[in-house]
Amino acid sequence: MLTFRLPSRLPSQLNSRIKRLFTVLAFESSADDTCVAVVTSDRRILSNVVIRQNDLVQKHGGINPAAAAHAHQANLPIAVRQALKEANLGISNIDGIAFTRGPGMGVCLAATLNAAKTLAAVHDKPLVGVHHMQAHTLTALLTTPTHNFTGEPNPAYPRFPYLTLLVSGGHTQIVLANSINSFRIMATTLDESIGRCIDKVSRLLQIEWAGLSPGAALEKFCLEPEDGLVPDAFLPFPVIMPRKFTFSFSGLHSYVDILLERSGGIEKLTRANRLAVARAFQQAAVEQLEEKLALALRECERQDIKVGHLVVSGGVASNMFLRERLKACLSTHATWPIQAVFPPIQFCTDNAAMVGWASMHRFLAGDHDDYTVNPRAKWSIEDLETEPQPATSGIS
Known part of the structure; x- marks a missing residue:
């Protein structure tokens, strides 16, 4: 057992x-x-x-x-x-x-x-x-764990109220958790979720899944040691819905669609091209999460809501690049100590x-x-x- x-x-x-x-x-x-x-x-x-x-x-x-x-x-x-x-x-x-x-x-x-x-x-x-x-x-x-092995309260254990970033194939939300059954949605997606967007881009770039989920395959692909090379038709990903409590990810995968069309199709892109596009897309997707999280932190400060934890859950929370970027975001934008809490990967999905x-x-x-x-x-x-x-x- x-x-x-x-x-x-x-x-x-x-x-x-x-x-x-x-x-x-x-x-x-x-x-x-x-x-x-x-x-x-x-x-x-x-x-x-x-x-x-x-x-x-x-x-x-x-x-x-x-x-x-x-x-x-x-x-x-x-x-x-x-x-x-x-x-x-x-x-x-x-x-x-x-x-x-x-x-x-x-x-x-x-x-x-x-x-x-x-x-x-x-x-x-x-x-x-x-x-x-x-x-x-x-x-x-x-x-x-609620307590450390010394018996002292564990500072990483979330206590209400806390912020939750829910990132999955079905949802992208920042939620203020006030109790076990009291939640306030601070930001949600206007169209599709980040997980669905990642899956679509993974398929567009024809990334080999090898038994993985499309999102996990894209993350693994981005970690390849070789250098990427942006294709000639590449333009930086746009900043979508800036300074608004709204996520929108459909534009990111549409951008990849347009890029492939302008490049003459996926067959015209080298592996280095696809690697550069995948990395730029992953960065743009995570930057959108960071920007909305910074807005939520400022709103909590404005309303004097002293959250001490950010819980990140959902399948996309297993992405290690996202985890590191969110920790850095808290360090940069939080005006009081807020700890990022990530469930073990098998409990994120x-x-x-x-x-x-x-x-x-x-x-x-x-x-x-x-x-x-x-x-x-x-x-x-x-x-x-x-x-x-x-x-x-x-x-x-």
Whole structure:
């Protein structure tokens, strides 16, 4: 059994409410990854199974919802069996079942929703549907130790309020997290997400994936030791939506499209040309994140909101170039100490462990969903504050 363990000392708010260990079997299938995990209320990840669809994505030139849903249906029994086996538990040892209710692709959400509802109903287990972006936002509360091994509070553990930069294939947002269910969107994308834009450019430049996701392949390509050479038709990437709380990434991949057309097609570009374009694109995409983050920091200062942490989550958060640039951005633009917090890479991309943890406060408070609950493909994270919530919570 592979167990992700953290120091046993818990936040006092959570520790005071746990009468016994609570174990959650969690599902996630909002896009193309089939994920099942087992998480406990004492912050242990007993299993975290992820079955990816990179080959399907490459075949279809992106996520094909129908193909992805069929793959989820085929992969789910395997993933559930493996998650329980790795956790060394049977379904009788599971106290609650959680799943991603939304947002996401409707047919993909339905796959794990139906699996979770059926298991919960048959085995008489409580059920909780989780907001996908809330799960990403709270991931660092699971994966970051609350205390150092000396017993002192860990300064890297996020404490509310904190900023979250959500960067994935479906979303690009800067969110102010005030509590486990109170979020304010400070900046969001006008068109497509940074993750989707990166994937498109990776395909346009015909970067070899070799079993990786398109975004990971582009990052790896940019790290090649050879020099790049900009093509004759190259012009610097434009600064998009400057000084506005709005992301826009469609223009960046459109720029690459235009560049290829002016160059006579991808076949006319050398490997050095493609390398130079990939690096310039990656820099332009990250610079847009930096510029909006600087705006958010200034807005927090203006409103006297003393955030102490920036949590960066979502699949694109695994990009090491982005991580280093964001740390530098905090050093440059923050007028008080703000620490960047990055979950381990395997918990930045979509996973079910984050879903299990995001559900925990509701399970511990005895607040559950009915078995008739339906998916919500469109669902703002800000809506969580106005929707019925338990009177108490288990995550501090």
